[in-house]
Amino acid sequence: MTTPSSGHRSTARRRARARKPRNDAATAATRVDILKSAAKAFRRLGYHGATVQQIAAALRMKKGNLYYYFKSKEDLLFACHQYSLDRLTQLLADVEAEPVSPETKLRRLIHGAVHLILDELHGTALFLDLEALSATHLRAIIAQRDLFDKGVRALLDEGTRRGDFTEGNAKFRSFVILGAVNWIPRWFNPGGTSTSDEIAQQFADYLLDGLRR
Amino acid sequence: MTTPSSGHRSTARRRARARKPRNDAATAATRVDILKSAAKAFRRLGYHGATVQQIAAALRMKKGNLYYYFKSKEDLLFACHQYSLDRLTQLLADVEAEPVSPETKLRRLIHGAVHLILDELHGTALFLDLEALSATHLRAIIAQRDLFDKGVRALLDEGTRRGDFTEGNAKFRSFVILGAVNWIPRWFNPGGTSTSDEIAQQFADYLLDGLRR
Numbered sequence: 001m002t003t004p005s006s007g008h009r010s011t012a013r014r015r016a017r018a019r020k021p022r023n024d025a026a027t028a029a030t031r032v033d034i035l036k037s038a039a040k041a042f043r044r045l046g047y048h049g050a051t052v053q054q055i056a057a058a059l060r061m062k063k064g065n066l067y068y069y070f071k072s073k074e075d076l077l078f079a080c081h082q083y084s085l086d087r088l089t090q091l092l093a094d095v096e097a098e099p100v101s102p103e104t105k106l107r108r109l110i111h112g113a114v115h116l117i118l119d120e121l122h123g124t125a126l127f128l129d130l131e132a133l134s135a136t137h138l139r140a141i142i143a144q145r146d147l148f149d150k151g152v153r154a155l156l157d158e159g160t161r162r163g164d165f166t167e168g169n170a171k172f173r174s175f176v177i178l179g180a181v182n183w184i185p186r187w188f189n190p191g192g193t194s195t196s197d198e199i200a201q202q203f204a205d206y207l208l209d210g211l212r213r
Numbered sequence: 214m215t216t217p218s219s220g221h222r223s224t225a226r227r228r229a230r231a232r233k234p235r236n237d238a239a240t241a242a243t244r245v246d247i248l249k250s251a252a253k254a255f256r257r258l259g260y261h262g263a264t265v266q267q268i269a270a271a272l273r274m275k276k277g278n279l280y281y282y283f284k285s286k287e288d289l290l291f292a293c294h295q296y297s298l299d300r301l302t303q304l305l306a307d308v309e310a311e312p313v314s315p316e317t318k319l320r321r322l323i324h325g326a327v328h329l330i331l332d333e334l335h336g337t338a339l340f341l342d343l344e345a346l347s348a349t350h351l352r353a354i355i356a357q358r359d360l361f362d363k364g365v366r367a368l369l370d371e372g373t374r375r376g377d378f379t380e381g382n383a384k385f386r387s388f389v390i391l392g393a394v395n396w397i398p399r400w401f402n403p404g405g406t407s408t409s410d411e412i413a414q415q416f417a418d419y420l421l422d423g424l425r426r
Contacts, residue, residue: 044344046259131257149400166422172407172415175400176393183392187362194385202385209379210423 031069033059035083038076039128047077047132078137080128085144087116092151102159103212106177107204109155113181114200118188149174156211165211177207244282246272248296251289252341260290260345291350293341298357300329305364315372316425319390320417322368326394327413331401362387369424378424390420 037058041050052073056066070076091112095105130138152174159165180203188194250271254263265286269279283289304325308318343351365387372378393416401407 043342046261046342046345048259049261129256129259132259168419169415172412173419175396176389176416176419179393179396179399180389181392182399183388183396186392186395187388199385202382203389206381206386206389206423208423210419210421 027069031079032083034061034066034069035076035080038070039080042077042080042128047073047129052076074132074134074137077128077132078134078141081130081133081137081141082144085141085148087120088113088148089144091116092148096151096155101164102155102162103164103208106152106155106159106211107208109152110177110181110204110207111200114184114203115196117181117184118196118199149178152177159211164213166213168211173211180207240282244292245296247274247279247282248289248293251283252293255290255293255341260286260342265289287345287347287350290341290345291347291354294343294346294350294354295357298354298361300333301326301361302357304329305361309364309368314377315368315375316377316421319365319368319372319424320421322365323390323394323417323420324413327397327416328409330394330397331409331412362391365390372424377426379426381424386424389423393420 034055038050038055041055041058044050045054050073052066053063055076056063059066070079092109095109095112098105098108100108130141133141153170156165156168156170156173160167160170184199188199247268251263251268254268254271257263258267263286265279266276268289269276272279283292305322308322308325311318311321313321343354346354362384366383369378369381369383369386373380373383397412401412
């Protein structure tokens with residue numbers, strides 16, 4: 001549900017709109033703080049169990065103030081997914097633009113994705129429900145995710161065409177790579193001895209050894 | 214929360230206990246049906262959003278009857294995780310007992326895990342929250358998961374010791390394999406053209422090519 005329905009919220013939003021606009025960088029930083037708090041609450045209590053009140057309270061923010069940045073709980077969930085995908089899409093674009101071999105591009109992509117997930121996105125959207133998204137938002141997320149998947153497949157295909165990689169199904173290979181990387185938050189222990197550098201290195205070594213002639 | 218608190222439920226449970234016990238096979242089959250309904254509801258509505266009433270209703274079962282099989286919602290979540298892990302643990306034990314090379318064992322383990330996840334466990338516990346489990350249940354699930362992980366690492370180590378696999382960190386390699394396999398439900402389209410056989414084959418080929426000398 002994205003339609004506002006509570007009177008309390010409408011009042012809060014009117015009040016928020018009346019507030020003086022902040023500068024763009026500060027707004028963007030606050031949005032990211034809110035997304036991290038939202039993702040944490042969604043993971044702990046489930047999307048349906050978490051309330052906007054709790055998400056705001058964890059940031060010592062008033063609920064009405066939060067509605068200045070996001071118009072509904074579903075909007076927050078969508079933004080959580082979008083934020084992670086935007087970061088991954090940017091990483092892919094950066095890697096694609098480098099004048100290096102497909103193998104080096106793929107290695108940099110795996111390194112970058114492991115760092116993103118462990119050092120920046122840990123606690124954002126990877127494990128959150130897609131089911132709770134509105135149909136429009138779900139389509140947008142799936143379309144962006146598909147673009148990312150296609151970019152990874154293109155790197156794999158390029159490597160095979162050049163004869164650097166063995167023949168193989170790029171679709172399934174890309175799912176092996178993305179699955180391995182996306183699953184990291186499930187076993188990673190932030191208090192443990194493994195560093196994100198070490199994981200990135202080991203993952204890239206294993207996954208590239210399976211492609212190389 | 215595992216402590217029963219509602220008067221309605223206590224009555225239902227008393228009634229359930231008074232019922233004539235069913236035979237073991239029928240009881241086990243009903244438990245699995247309930248687990249599948251529970252996992253589906255948990256995934257769709259979140260653990261906190263789903264109710265035991267909804268889980269029972271989807272099976273045209275009375276809530277009181279469900280409490281004959283599971284004593285609380287948290288008990289259902291625990292049983293969902295336990296059921297998936299029990300099947301994977303059994304698969305590992307079967308593979309370990311075969312008089313074949315570590316490479317063949319690992320190939321059979323990947324094949325078996327892909328089939329389990331796609332053909333039998335699809336819709337069970339892989340993506341469900343661990344956070345909602347009670348401390349005792351969480352410890353039990355983590356202990357069983359660790360045993361499974363250790364079994365996979367032992368196969369990798371055995372292959373390296375025999376000189377079949379290249380040197381490498383068995384812990385990270387096992388996480389690559391398990392992540393790739395566990396992530397499948399996130400992209401698999403049951404109405405699509407990929408079969409579980411094809412996925413199992415392609416995943417095993419890629420993941421074993423990365424190990425072989």
